[in-house]
Amino acid sequence: MFGLQSLFGLKSYLGVDIGTTSIKVAEVVRSSNGAKLKNYGILETYTYLDRSNEALQTSSLKLIDTETATYLKLLMSRAGIKTDRVVASLPAFSAFTTLVELPAMPPEDLARTMQFQAKQYVPLPIAAVTLDWLKVGERIDENGAKKDQIFLIAILNEQINKYRKIFEAADLKLVAMEVEGISQARVFTAGVKEPVMIIDIGARSTGFSIAQNGFLKFTGQTDFAGGSLTQILASGLGVSTRKAEELKKQHGLTGGGATGELSTLIRPILDVIINEAKRIKNNYEDTYKEKVGLIVLAGGGSRLPGVANYISQQLDIVAEKGNPFKKVEYPPELTPLIEDLRTVLSTSIGLGLKSDL
């Protein structure tokens, strides 16, 4: 009679992260002893390099849903994934989020207050969004009053319906959805007392999140990202976007001699991203009187050679590549790949770890 209890307690979920250029899925098995990555799949499309309107995820929400569903099915069968319970991430641009400080009150009162107050904070028609909120911290303000910090999320109904359709068409059960920054906050900052800034450098956009103790508190975004780096290299060097993409991945900021020109072209774009990070960090620190103590990098762009060092120098804070495997086990045969997978799978793994399912 060993292990039966925990066997029954096993639950697996599929975290699905649909980005502009790729779909990343992670099958996470959870038990009372912790969590384990059972399987994963990544499907990248390169067509966006040539035609930007073929991106999987577009801010205009005009994505051809059936195509994404087809890609998902393909990915599932290739990876041999059987779990059909999905937790999906919503792109940052489809949600409005804000941190609201309210006098401490019981949850029932908070629910009533938020129903009334939310429209005051959300700059979108209330009928077009679904609201959610979560207590993420508390603070004694300048006047000595105890405040609850409530993270308010408004998601476009259009986006929610779109996701429902995609997963239905892919024969998957959508159990929950959350904004991508929330999953990253969970996976990178659970148990971390000081505020951490997560910089997710994707293809189309870079997301900034300030998180603490596993909770997302503050977000920002810029359209300068991995794709902008490729574009500047292509035009600056007079090469095709595919060639530029290859050079970027190979040399990044670490090139010397003939490839030194790459860093000269890349740096100004990274500086725009870094300046935005500074602005968000200063804004947070001034408002909440707490210093950001660490930068964690995520997304495919965080694999740019030399980027962690450069960001760390410019912001004068330690910057490291995120590691979702600190608390999540993985099959030993993945060991040689883990270095490449850690930043890419962070959102999907974070989704698979969502607790209130």
Ligand SMILES: Nc1ncnc2c1ncn2[C@@H]1O[C@H](COP(=O)(O)OP(=O)(O)OP(=O)(O)O)[C@@H](O)[C@H]1O
């Ligand atoms: N080794 C590498 N060096 C530099 N950049 C890389 C590397 N590997 C991937 N990238 C870049 O990462 C980007 C893709 O990252 P990611 O998969 O996180 O994006 P996405 O989630 O699809 O996009 P988005 O978050 O903007 O919707 C591309 O711009 C790609 O060029």
Ligand SMILES: [Mg+2]
């Ligand atoms: Mg992404």
